[in-house]
Amino acid sequence: MASGVQVADEVCRIFYDMKVRKCSTPEEVKKRKKAVIFCLSPDKKCIIVEEGKEILVGDVGVTVTDPFKHFVQMLPEKDCRYALYDASFETKESKKEELMFFLWAPEQAPLKSKMIYASSKDAIKKKFQGHRLIKLKSLPLNCPLPPGEGEQRRHSFLMK
Template identity: 75%
Template structure:
């Protein structure tokens, strides 16, 4: 199902900012987003940043003890959302960092909302050439 929803420039900027992991100063690193939520605008025509729904790298270990638990608390119980998380995993040989795109659709969300969000997530994938991050 095609959607007429567009991705806002703010969302594209966040994707691009989160891709860059190297920085010149520790202060800039602390201000980098670890997790951010996106939602549809009120008119359901744009994917936008959800204000105040983010975890900064500098928050981890300071005001946020468990980033995953804090992330889950940011998600609404009765509506859909998109999220972008800067995930790190370790193996015996190395440390791996990836950007993970998440589509959140709880059972309690209205059917219409689920349908709009499901059809609109492809808009982000189509903008992947502009974003150039691998979306999962």
């Protein structure tokens, strides 16, 4: 079901900047986004960047000790959001980095909000080609592991 919601150019630019890892100076790396949250514009016609809802790589270890926990705490308790999170984790085989796209839809969110975010996700998924969607219904704020670490924990909180 398509909602007719558009995706702002800034959202696409941020996705591209997070997706493409260029050889950068240490200062440029610090300005790189670790996480960013998107919302619908007040008129519900466009997906935009939610002001002030981002984590920079340079913040990690300085003002943000646990980036995933901080990311989860930035999500509203009673409304839906889209988000990108640049996860770094280790498996038995190797170190991995994965850009994850989330649809946050907590149980306390109004039904109308859940419906418009769900019906608008295709518009943003088309812009974010090649990245899977992870639907989050709820996640404890003390969850220490980012998605991708610990399959059991992942499946107990995430729905694909």
